Amino acid sequence: MKKIALAVAIALSTAACVDVPHNSKPIVTSQVEAESEKFIALVEAYFDEGIAYYPIAGTYVGQPQYNDQWTPALNEANRAKYTAFVKRYLAKLEAIDVSLLQGQDLLSFEVFKRDLELAVEGTQFPSYLIPIDQMAGEHNLFAGFGSGQNVQPFNTVSDFNDFERRTHSFVTWLQSVEKSMKQGIDEGVVLPRVLAEKLLPQFASHVVDDHTKSIFWSPVEAMPSSIPTADQTKIKEQYKALILNTIVPAYQRMAQFIENEYIPAARSSFGYGELPNGKAWYEYRIKVHTTLDLNADEIHEIGLQEVARILSEMEKVKEEVKFDGSLADFFVHLRESDEFYYETPEALIKAYEDVKTNIDSRLPKLFNIAPKADYVVRAVESYRAQSAAGASYQGPAPDGSRPGIFYINTFNLKAQPKFLLETLSIHEASPGHHFQTALQQEVEGLPRFRRFGNYTVYEEGWALYAESLGKELGLFTDPYMWYGRLVDEQLRAMRLVLDTGFHAKGWTREQGIEYMKANSSMAESDIVSEVERYIGWPGQALSYKLGEFTIRELRETAQKELGDKFDVKEFHTQILIDGSLPMPILEKKILRWVEQVKKS
Numbered sequence: 001m002k003k004i005a006l007a008v009a010i011a012l013s014t015a016a017c018v019d020v021p022h023n024s025k026p027i028v029t030s031q032v033e034a035e036s037e038k039f040i041a042l043v044e045a046y047f048d049e050g051i052a053y054y055p056i057a058g059t060y061v062g063q064p065q066y067n068d069q070w071t072p073a074l075n076e077a078n079r080a081k082y083t084a085f086v087k088r089y090l091a092k093l094e095a096i097d098v099s100l101l102q103g104q105d106l107l108s109f110e111v112f113k114r115d116l117e118l119a120v121e122g123t124q125f126p127s128y129l130i131p132i133d134q135m136a137g138e139h140n141l142f143a144g145f146g147s148g149q150n151v152q153p154f155n156t157v158s159d160f161n162d163f164e165r166r167t168h169s170f171v172t173w174l175q176s177v178e179k180s181m182k183q184g185i186d187e188g189v190v191l192p193r194v195l196a197e198k199l200l201p202q203f204a205s206h207v208v209d210d211h212t213k214s215i216f217w218s219p220v221e222a223m224p225s226s227i228p229t230a231d232q233t234k235i236k237e238q239y240k241a242l243i244l245n246t247i248v249p250a251y252q253r254m255a256q257f258i259e260n261e262y263i264p265a266a267r268s269s270f271g272y273g274e275l276p277n278g279k280a281w282y283e284y285r286i287k288v289h290t291t292l293d294l295n296a297d298e299i300h301e302i303g304l305q306e307v308a309r310i311l312s313e314m315e316k317v318k319e320e321v322k323f324d325g326s327l328a329d330f331f332v333h334l335r336e337s338d339e340f341y342y343e344t345p346e347a348l349i350k351a352y353e354d355v356k357t358n359i360d361s362r363l364p365k366l367f368n369i370a371p372k373a374d375y376v377v378r379a380v381e382s383y384r385a386q387s388a389a390g391a392s393y394q395g396p397a398p399d400g401s402r403p404g405i406f407y408i409n410t411f412n413l414k415a416q417p418k419f420l421l422e423t424l425s426i427h428e429a430s431p432g433h434h435f436q437t438a439l440q441q442e443v444e445g446l447p448r449f450r451r452f453g454n455y456t457v458y459e460e461g462w463a464l465y466a467e468s469l470g471k472e473l474g475l476f477t478d479p480y481m482w483y484g485r486l487v488d489e490q491l492r493a494m495r496l497v498l499d500t501g502f503h504a505k506g507w508t509r510e511q512g513i514e515y516m517k518a519n520s521s522m523a524e525s526d527i528v529s530e531v532e533r534y535i536g537w538p539g540q541a542l543s544y545k546l547g548e549f550t551i552r553e554l555r556e557t558a559q560k561e562l563g564d565k566f567d568v569k570e571f572h573t574q575i576l577i578d579g580s581l582p583m584p585i586l587e588k589k590i591l592r593w594v595e596q597v598k599k600s
Contacts, residue, residue: 035100040447042096043112046089047448053082055169056141059151061452062398067152067162070169071138073176074128083123090116107578108447110585115449118288125281129184130191131177133536134198139177139254140384142170143206146247147381148219151397155224157231163219164242171250178257185265189275193266194509195536196258203255205383211243215383270535271503282503285539289456290546291582296504299542303496306545307519310490317483331521340417340480345379345410351418352377352408355425362473363431368569369576371438375404375429385411389533390526391424393433398441398452404434415526419484422475423467427488431572432463440579450579456540458580461547464492468548490520491530492548495541499534509535550583551575554590561594 051058051066058066072078093113101109132139145152146163153159184190191199208214212221220239223232267274272282283295290299311327318330325333334340342348356377363370373396380388388409396404406429408416426432436459441451467485476482494516501507501515512531516522522530534541554575559566574593581589 032100035097036105039096039105042092043447043449068165070166071173073172074131074180086116086119108450126189128180129189131180134195135533135537143215146216148222154219160235167246174250181262190266192270196263196266200258203251206251207248211240214243216243216247270509272538273503282538289539289543291457292546296500299496300500303493306493310486310493313486317479320479334521341413348410348416349377351421352425355421365473366568367572369573371442373438375406375434377406380407380409385409390415391428393428395437412525415523419480422481423485423488426467427463432466436462436576439576446579453580455580455582457543457547457583460544461551464544464548465551492544496545499541502535503538558594562597565597
């Protein structure tokens with residue numbers, strides 16, 4: 001899409017966000033500009049200072065001065081320092097006159113204030129006692145950085161030296177993780193045993209005798225020829241020692257700790273509700289991930305209703321393809337028939353590349369903006385494939401030097417049916433995650449905490465809403481492809497039931513597995529991975545459906561209020577152009593836009 005179109009979209013969006021001040025005094029332009037500058041200086045200072053608490057983010061956003069640092073050690077002093085940092089900026093925010101903020105500044109103020117208040121609230125819960133799990137752990141993130149296939153650069157001698165220093169910082173962090181997990185054992189805040197057991201191979205896989213077999217040797221093998229020969233020789237010596245004397249012992253020590261101490265102390269229960277103050281902790285996680293004022297019981301009921309509705313839609317597909325048998329029989333047929341699966345990982349990846357081309361050509365039907373950055377389709381790396389989700393997305397480099405990545409897990413081909421091709425591509429790539437993430441990074445003028453920030457409910461809600469656009473884009477014409485869309489929607493509906501079931505209603509892992517088998521045609525390996533994901537990552541899985549509901553409701557409201565003035569392309573621009581937002585703030589923003597269009 002041409003740059004001018006994006007600039008116009010931003011201008012329209014900003015105009016639509018203007019609030020009428022709460023006082024009756026006339027606003028002087030110079031006062032507005034001065035308050036805007038004051039506020040922007042505050043949030044930019046926050047971003048710069050905040051990266052010190054998470055240097056990994058510096059690498060992601062293209063600030064190379066952080067490429068040699070890892071997350072600070074988990075200890076009481078660093079936690080106190082972080083809490084004081086957040087409270088200090090919350091106090092500074094009180095000096096901002098919100099009545100003088102307009103457009104993006106007003107949105108940013110609302111988002112920033114909410115974020116800080118939520119961060120302070122979260123300090124009462126001991127997340128540091130369970131700092132890693134099989135889904136979300138910096139031990140895996142570090143391996144991705146060290147592979148040379150992620151955001152960590154390995155183009156110069158300086159780059160290689162940066163990662164060597166970052167490795168020592170990582171080891172310090174990992175040692176603090178072990179101490180925190182030991183404290184968790186003492187306080188009864190530990191992972192369920194089934195999740196703890198999944199951690200063991202993630203650490204053990206990096207324990208090698210031959211340094212050339214380590215994933216951390218990959219950047220050395222791919223060393224650019226532009227690096228002088230003498231430096232290449234030195235780097236090879238350094239990295240051999242780094243792998244065998246630092247990285248391998250660090251992972252080996254954690255593997256031994258997990259096997260000998262942590263797994264035996266892990267709990268037999270599954271949900272957060274079984275932890276000290278766990279119910280309140282889970283309700284907080286709901287608030288963080290959904291940004292909505294809903295409790296576990298309400299969400300559970302919404303999920304049950306959605307699962308029943310989607311089952312009835314699946315029944316219609318079964319009848320359309322003239323399958324002779326029950327819906328349960330149909331599920332078995334789809335799970336077990338070879339015709340629905342690819343024989344090789346290469347064929348699977350190629351199929352998604354072909355779908356990309358088809359979808360990209362249809363996007364102008366519903367969108368008047370598009371990101372400049374492209375994306376590529378890639379298989380999930382082998383070291384994390386067994387525990388990774390079926391698909392995921394990683395955004396492009398902010399400077400355009402690296403495309404987005406749509407990851408497909410080829411570990412089990414029977415977990416990747418052909419009928420998911422269209423819906424999964426829409427969700428993870430365009431117009432789902434890739435579209436939204438890349439556009440957010442490309443919008444000029446957003447403060448960095450918003451440009452690089454994220455809200456699960458917005459991003460996953462958008463991606464699921466994007467799936468619902470398939471028929472409008474001319475996709476899902478094959479009944480099996482439409483069934484694939486229902487499969488994905490059913491997965492997100494079941495998440496509402498399962499997440500709340502585990503963490504608020506005492507469900508067991510086995511209950512969750514049986515529930516998913518009864519209500520979907522998913523492969524059992526995929527079901528197990530999903531169930532264990534919800535157990536280890538409370539609240540995150542709620543965001544998809546609840547975010548989609550909100551965006552769909554906003555579209556219906558806009559259509560009803562605007563009638564002939566409603567333009568779906570402009571609505572999508574309004575949803576996307578301000579980046580990731582909490583749902584209540586997005587709702588207020590869209591309603592302001594609706595009023596603006598009505599007056600035009």
